Amino acid sequence: MQRILNALVQYRNLILYLVLLGVSFLFLNGSSQFHQNHLERYGLLFSQGLHDFSNSIGNYFRLKKINETLLAENMKLKERELKSNNIPLYPSILKTNKRFPFKVKEANVIRNSYLNQRNYIIIDKGAVDGVKKEMAVLSNQGVVGIVNSVSDHYSSIVSILNQDLKINVRLKKSNALGSLSWKGTKTTDFKIEDVVQNAQLSIGDTLLTGGMSSYFPYGIPIGKISAFERNATSGYYTISAELFDDPSLLYYVYLIEHKDQDEINTLTKDINK
Amino acid sequence: MNQNSLSLLVSFVVLVLLQVLLFSKMHLFGFINPMVYLLFLVIYPFKGNQTLFILLGFSIGFSIDFLSQSGGAHTLSALTVAYLRPFLIRNAFGVTAEIPTHFQNDNRTLNKLIFLALLLGVHHLIYFSLVFFSWSAVFLIVKYSLFTFLFSLLLIALTSRFYKRLNDS
Structure with a gap:
């Protein structure tokens, strides 16, 4: 204690000076907006490193939450994107009074097989979350598949990597319709069937979902044509296509609910009777 | 209160008033306002109480700031000069040489001039740096x-x- 007092007495001038210096800085700070701004900037400069450090740690722990909010935002954007894709089929769709029959949900992939000829995906949303059979499934880069069966909390999806699944596609430039299915080899190699030979094809033409099935809305880009050849006998092209996105690398997907699917199905049944 | 203290007190008041009412309004050549109040920091006894002197330096700067609404620049620079004065004295008069008791009691004109120049130079640099407070204004400062x-x-x-005559009498 005595030593502290001694030190205080010994350095009293320096201490007094520093205290008064602080006080005068306060005057300077308080009396002029200009000095206030400048001093605050210097203060920021000093505290910046500290803030950066604590921010980076905090951000790391917030990542999960950020991911969730981004997913939710993406879901909304996906819905808007689908709407805007569908302008050719549903004109004036962006006006509020016009009904758009598709609705978007998001889900996480918990199992994704891609080594078999008939592959399935399991997601962590089920009947409780409003998933229904035959809902379409999209990823951020294209088509994933169609919901096959639904339990309370999980659903299985027939993957696009399943040779039984045929998806109605439209070629962007030539407007020709066809059906896309997996070749069963590489995960991005697909073939398109049923394109009639009077269509003008070009390599690199984009494939969009056709909008002719009740599963997928029109205009989702899936992939592009990588090769084609005329088939003299059948009158149809043999087309090879390549997906934009590798369906084996999925973390989360979007489920598309077609609200009018039941209506359309009844109509089709009536026709087929 | 002895005569010297009284003289200092009167000097303090008179210098503050002179500075605020006269010298701060001179605007020689448009921008020069001589800072004569610093005379107080010169005539305070060299061997006087340093702690009191720091407080007085703060007070005189604050008085000027208070009366001329000039923020804290005078306070800060006068305070700093008051704190640094012992070092300036040693630099001006020599570390080993005999240091006078009062500025006005010494006859070494050159040393006195160096002391004044150091004190005023430090003060003015700090003061104008604070007033402009920007790296881009270095030339102006x-x-x-x-x-x-x-x-x-x-x-x-x-x-x-x-002051010489005042003190001698």
């Missing part, structure tokens, strides 16, 4: 400091001669 410094030096060197 130097210009203002230099010209104001010349006039302050002239005026203080002249007025400090009044």
Whole structure:
């Protein structure tokens, strides 16, 4: 204690000076907006490193939450994107009074097989979350598949990597319709069937979902044509296509609910009777 | 309260009033306001109580700031000069040489001039740096400091001669 007092007495001038210096800085700070701004900037400069450090740690722990909010935002954007894709089929769709029959949900992939000829995906949303059979499934880069069966909390999806699944596609430039299915080899190699030979094809033409099935809305880009050849006998092209996105690398997907699917199905049944 | 203290007190008040009412309004050549109040920091006894002197330096700067609404620049620079004065004295008069008891009791003109120049130079640089407070104004700071410094030096060197007679009597 005595030593502290001694030190205080010994350095009293320096201490007094520093205290008064602080006080005068306060005057300077308080009396002029200009000095206030400048001093605050210097203060920021000093505290910046500290803030950066604590921010980076905090951000790391917030990542999960950020991911969730981004997913939710993406879901909304996906819905808007689908709407805007569908302008050719549903004109004036962006006006509020016009009904758009598709609705978007998001889900996480918990199992994704891609080594078999008939592959399935399991997601962590089920009947409780409003998933229904035959809902379409999209990823951020294209088509994933169609919901096959639904339990309370999980659903299985027939993957696009399943040779039984045929998806109605439209070629962007030539407007020709066809059906896309997996070749069963590489995960991005697909073939398109049923394109009639009077269509003008070009390599690199984009494939969009056709909008002719009740599963997928029109205009989702899936992939592009990588090769084609005329088939003299059948009158149809043999087309090879390549997906934009590798369906084996999925973390989360979007489920598309077609609200009018039941209506359309009844109509089709009536026709087929 | 002895005569010297009274003289200091009167000097304090008179210098503050002179500075605020006269010298701060001179605007020589448009921008030069000599800082004559620093004379107080010169005539305070060299061997006086340093702690009290720091407080007095703070007070005189604060008084000027308070009466001329100039923020805290005078306070800060006067305080700093008051704190640094022992070092300036040693630099001006020599570490080993005999240091006078009062500025006005010494006859070494060159040393006194160096002391004044150091004190005023440090003060003016700090003051104008604080007033402009920006790296881009370095040229302005130097210009203002230099010209104001010349006039302050002239005026203080002249007025400090009044004190000799006061003290001798």
